[in-house]
Amino acid sequence: MAQNEKPTIMDITRLTGLSKGTVDRVLHNRGEVSKKSYEAVMKAIQELGYEPNVFASMLAKGGSHLIAVLMPEDAPGSFWHLAATGMNKSKDPLLTGGVKVEHFGYNPTDAESLRAAAEKMRDSNPSGVVIAPMFRTGTEMITSVLRELKIPYVFIDSKIDDSGYLAYFGMPMYRSGYLCADQLTGGRPVNNVLVVRIQRDLQGKSDPTVNRRAGFMDYMHEHCPDCVIHNIMIDPSDPVGIEKAMDEYFEANPDTHHIVMFNSRIHLLVPWLDKHPQRGRRVVGFDNLEANMQALSRGAVSVLICQHPDEQVAMAIQALSERIVLGKHPARRDNFMHMDILTRYNVDFY
Amino acid sequence: MAQNEKPTIMDITRLTGLSKGTVDRVLHNRGEVSKKSYEAVMKAIQELGYEPNVFASMLAKGGSHLIAVLMPEDAPGSFWHLAATGMNKSKDPLLTGGVKVEHFGYNPTDAESLRAAAEKMRDSNPSGVVIAPMFRTGTEMITSVLRELKIPYVFIDSKIDDSGYLAYFGMPMYRSGYLCADQLTGGRPVNNVLVVRIQRDLQGKSDPTVNRRAGFMDYMHEHCPDCVIHNIMIDPSDPVGIEKAMDEYFEANPDTHHIVMFNSRIHLLVPWLDKHPQRGRRVVGFDNLEANMQALSRGAVSVLICQHPDEQVAMAIQALSERIVLGKHPARRDNFMHMDILTRYNVDFY
DNA sequence: TTTAATTCCGTGCACGTTCACGGAAATTTT
DNA sequence: AAAATTTCCGTGAACGTGCACGGAATTAAA
Numbered sequence A, B: 001m002a003q004n005e006k007p008t009i010m011d012i013t014r015l016t017g018l019s020k021g022t023v024d025r026v027l028h029n030r031g032e033v034s035k036k037s038y039e040a041v042m043k044a045i046q047e048l049g050y051e052p053n054v055f056a057s058m059l060a061k062g063g064s065h066l067i068a069v070l071m072p073e074d075a076p077g078s079f080w081h082l083a084a085t086g087m088n089k090s091k092d093p094l095l096t097g098g099v100k101v102e103h104f105g106y107n108p109t110d111a112e113s114l115r116a117a118a119e120k121m122r123d124s125n126p127s128g129v130v131i132a133p134m135f136r137t138g139t140e141m142i143t144s145v146l147r148e149l150k151i152p153y154v155f156i157d158s159k160i161d162d163s164g165y166l167a168y169f170g171m172p173m174y175r176s177g178y179l180c181a182d183q184l185t186g187g188r189p190v191n192n193v194l195v196v197r198i199q200r201d202l203q204g205k206s207d208p209t210v211n212r213r214a215g216f217m218d219y220m221h222e223h224c225p226d227c228v229i230h231n232i233m234i235d236p237s238d239p240v241g242i243e244k245a246m247d248e249y250f251e252a253n254p255d256t257h258h259i260v261m262f263n264s265r266i267h268l269l270v271p272w273l274d275k276h277p278q279r280g281r282r283v284v285g286f287d288n289l290e291a292n293m294q295a296l297s298r299g300a301v302s303v304l305i306c307q308h309p310d311e312q313v314a315m316a317i318q319a320l321s322e323r324i325v326l327g328k329h330p331a332r333r334d335n336f337m338h339m340d341i342l343t344r345y346n347v348d349f350y
Numbered sequence C: 001t002t003t004a005a006t007t008c009c010g011t012g013c014a015c016g017t018t019c020a021c022g023g024a025a026a027t028t029t030t
Numbered sequence D: 001a002a003a004a005t006t007t008c009c010g011t012g013a014a015c016g017t018g019c020a021c022g023g024a025a026t027t028a029a030a
Helices: A009-016 A019-025 A035-048 A055-060 A081-088 A111-121 A136-146 A173-185 A209-223 A238-250 A266-275 A291-299 A307-324 B009-014 B020-027 B035-048 B054-061 B079-089 B109-124 B136-148 B171-185 B209-223 B239-253 B266-275 B289-298 B311-326
Strands: A064-073 A097-105 A128-131 A153-157 A167-170 A191-196 A226-234 A258-259 A282-286 A303-306 A333-337 A340-342 B064-074 B099-106 B129-130 B154-155 B166-171 B192-198 B230-236 B258-261 B282-286 B303-306 B334-336 B340-343
Touching: A009 A019, A009 A035, A009 B230, A019 A035, A019 B266, A035 B303, A055 B311, A055 B334, A064 A081, A064 A111, A064 A266, A064 A307, A064 B303, A081 A097, A081 A226, A081 A307, A097 A111, A097 A173, A111 A136, A111 B129, A128 A136, A136 A209, A153 A307, A167 A307, A173 A258, A173 A282, A173 A303, A191 A209, A226 A238, A238 A266, A238 B282, A266 A282, A266 A291, A266 B129, A340 B340, B009 B020, B009 B035, B020 B035, B054 B311, B064 B311, B079 B099, B099 B109, B099 B311, B109 B136, B129 B136, B129 B311, B154 B311, B166 B311, B171 B209, B171 B258, B192 B209, B230 B239, B239 B266, B258 B266, B266 B289, B289 B303
Parallel strands: A064 A097, A064 A128, A128 A153, A153 A167, A167 A333, A191 A226, A191 A258, A258 A282, A282 A303, B064 B099, B064 B129, B129 B154, B154 B166, B166 B334, B192 B230, B192 B258, B258 B282, B282 B303
Antiparallel strands: A303 A340, B303 B340
C-alpha cells in the first residue's frame, strides 16, 4: 500500500495471508469462512481503516438495481404528479448510474388498483421499494411480502403501523396545521375563517389532512378563541358548483376575510378569487403545484405551505440507493421534512 | 451489445472499426485523431446513445481529486462557521469517494490573510476551487491565476465581475430585503422601523447587505411611504454598548414596534429583547445560526430569512465535482437559492 | 485406515475506462 | 525516391472488486 493511498483488499490479503476470495466473503458476510480467518480479516480491516472502493464495486457487480415506486398516479398539475417528478430528480448522478427507478401507479380511490400495481411491482423484481400508502390493509399485505423477501422499503407522505420499514419521509401534519393558522391570522385576532373542504367517500382511506385540521383548530382555540370557523364542502370536478358554494357563503357572511384549504387544491378557488378581489383578504393553502404558485405570484393566494412531495420521493430513493449500493442505514428512520413558507416575494426563486 | 445493456466503448469500436484508444481520445477531445475518425465516432455515439460508465471511469483514473474552499473562517456559531459545515454535507456519497475537500480559511477583515490562504491553496494543487469573495482586488488576482491554470472555480455568497467562473450560488440580496420588509410589516402600515446596523471599516470590502437594504427601502417606499426608518449602529464586540444604544433609542422612540437587522447577527439583540419583552413587537433577522434559531423558538425573534450558507457550499462542491469527475457543465451558471421563511412554528423541522 | 462428506479457501476472469507506449501511415523534407 | 517528420492509431496493462469454479484441508463415516 503506497504512502497515502487508500488500502485495498489486496492489502488485507498481505496482512492476513489469506486470499481475495476469502476477504471478499467476510466483507459481504456470506459465510464459508472459518472463525479464525473471519476474525483475522476483521482485525486487518480495523487496523488499515479499509473502506471498499465504491467505483470498483459498482463496476464489478454491473450496475442496474431497480427501485420500484408504488404511488398514486394523477393528472399533470396534481399533487401526485408533482411527486412523480421527484423520481428523476435524484441528486446523485453517480447513484443513478447504478440504479433504475420505475413508477408503478395506482388509483388513489380504488383499492383494487393498488393490488394490481403491487402485482406488477413484484414481477419487476425490485431491490427496493418506495411506498405512498393510501389503503392500510392493502399496504400491509405488500409490506409483509417485502419483509419476507428481505426487500427494503420506505414510506413517503404518510406511514402505517409497521416495524420493518427502512425509513419514512413526510411532513409533520399536525404542526403544519398549526403553522398554517399562524400564517393565516398573522398572530392577530380574527373574527371569521372559512375552511373549504373536499367531499369524498372515505371508505377505508386514510386522510392525513385530518391531523392538519386538528393542528389548525388547536392553534385557533389557543390564540383566537372567539373566532368562528365556517366549513363548506366542494366537489373538485364541478367548477360551477364551487363558485356557487362560494357565492352562497359570502352572501351570508360578507365579513369573512380569511380563507384556508388543508389539501393541495387551493387553486380550485382561484377563478372565484379572481372574480371577487378584495383588499386585506388572506388566503392560505398547501403545496407547490404549478397552479398554486401562479396564484401566489398573482396575489390571489397569500401564503403557500409546502412539503415538497417531489423531494420526499427523491430522498426516499436516495436512502434506498445508499442502502442497496453502499449497505448504509439512513441516519434517521423518521424524517420530517421542512415546511416551506411561500409568499409572492420568495416564490420566484423556488 | 446485449439486448437492453448500455452500450460501451467497445460497441463504438465495432461500429466504426476504430480502436478503444481512438474512441477514448475523441471522448475526451484531446486531439491526435483525424477529422474523419472523429466524425465517425461522434456519429456512433449519437446512434448508440452512448454514455460513459462513471464507475469504470472513476476506477481507472484513480480517484481523489481535491477541491479547495477559499472562504472566511470564523468562530463556531457564526455565519461562516455554519457555511463550513456544508463542506462535509455533500449530498453525494459516491462523489465524495473520488473527491476530497479542504478548507483554506482567511480573516474576512484582513486582505493580507486572503493572500496567504490563496498561496497555500495553490500549493495544494486543487482540481477545483470554491471562493467566497470578500475583497475584490485580491479575488481578481486569484481567479486570473486559476483561469490560466484552467482550474474551474465557483463563487458562493457573492460574486465579482468575472467572465470565467463555472457557477455562482447565492441569495438574491435585493429581493431578500424586499421579502424582509414584507415579513416585518405583514403588508400593513407601520409608523416606525428600527434598523440596527454594524459599524465597520469598509476599506475595500464589498458588503452584500447594501443590496438587501436597498430592497428593503424600496418596499417601504412603495407600501409604507409614511413610515419613518431609524438607524442605529452597534459594535458586535461590545455587548454593553449594544444594550446602551438600544436603551437610548427606545427612550427617545417608545412607540417603535418593528426591529430589523440585515446581517446574520440578530442574536446580538437577544439579551436586550429578553429584558424588554413587549407584546406585538416584530423582529426580523437573517440566517439560520444556532443562536438565531433559539431566539426564534423562544419568541424573541419573529421571523428569520435563511439563505443556507451551508447548502451554498454543498451545491458549489457538487457542481465542481460533476465538472471534474463527469465533465458536466452546471445547468445554470447563476443560481439564486431559495429564501426560507422561518417562524417559531416551523423552525423545529429545519 | 480408507473413503466419503463437508468445510473452507485460492485462482482467474470479468466489469468498462484510462493512458502510456510504440508503431503504421501519411506528409514533408532532402 | 529515400529519409525525416508529423499525424494518427492500436495494443495492453492497469484500476479494485465480485463471483464462479474447482481443489485443498478438515472432519465424519465406512
